[in-house]
Amino acid sequence: MFNFGFLWLALSIGSEITGTSMIKKTHGFSRLWPSVLVICAYSLCYFALTRAMSTIPVGVAYSLWCGFGIVGVTLCSMLLYKQKPDFPALFAMVLIIAGGIIMNTFSTM
Secondary structure: OOOOHHHHHHHHHHHHHHHHHHHHHHOOOOOHHHHHHHHHHHHHHHHHHHHHOOOOOHHHHHHHHHHHHHHHHHHHHHHHHOOOOOHHHHHHHHHHHHHHHHHHHHOOO
């Protein structure tokens, strides 16, 4: 049977990436609409994360949320802010993704 917790986790990761990527556009929360977007995105993020953790073990959910959030925010910073990660950063992101896949595939938590 399909575990809907992973859909909640995906929503949480996506909204966390959105909120974190938009923080720079708020200019210290001095601009209204980017600030509202950040607050809404983080609210949805934590709501969805709590729903995900009702069916996914906390350690698995949190590690996937953190890892894929890091990779997602880095990719967004490349697109939105023209930031260029160097080789160590790219290699670290590959390791994060590999760790998430290994944990999700082989963990019996």
